[in-house]
Amino acid sequence: MSAPYTLYFYEHCPFCTKARMIFGFKKIPYEKRILLNDDVDGPVRMVGRKVVPILEEDGHFMPESMDIVMHIDGVGTPVLTGKTRPEITSWLQKAAAPLYRLFLPRAAAAPLPEFDTTSARAGFIRRKEPSVGAFSALLEEKTEELTQLNALLKDLAPLIRSPEAVNGELSTDDIHLFAHLHSLSLIRGVVYPAEIEAYRQAMAVRSGVELFDDIAV
């Protein structure tokens, strides 16, 4: 029997990582459909706008990553039962700007299925480059942003209570934190303290969302 859940997503999309993670955490099978980045009609037909992730279940379509996470966590016994911590939210906010400045140019160049056509890749570059500035400068090996991110990782290491869950028990903090670390894995030159390395590897296995380490640039 085919899975009752279909998830439409892009591999580089951090919101999509969040939606994918909950299926792995709960060991719930789902059909994966990776859309081309310039497919407008598909998402518009499903949810009225160009956005991913989208969950399809029994002919109904649900956008919004955290709505999908909470919906799937509610199937059977919930797993995201731990408390969240403001220190994690604050760390995520600090890391976001340097992370996306380095992440976007690398995503634009990566061998990912959502960029399988020239028009899909070119459209992504056209839309995203103005938001962070020239991709070529951000692709250099030593950037201010990389220094910032490596310093931020040193701050994060002592906040990790267990490789299995940042706060000791799985919570939505793990969903948000691993989505950041997943994006970070596309950036070469990032130095992971041991606690973070153990955490991101354990989360990748448990969520079923592979890191980008092998294609990092």
Ligand SMILES: N[C@@H](CCC(=O)N[C@@H](CS)C(=O)NCC(=O)O)C(=O)O
């Ligand atoms: N609030 C939404 C945001 C989703 C979102 O911004 N997705 C991006 C991809 S990372 C998107 O579809 N942007 C429109 C586009 O690519 O044209 C969520 O949490 O699911």
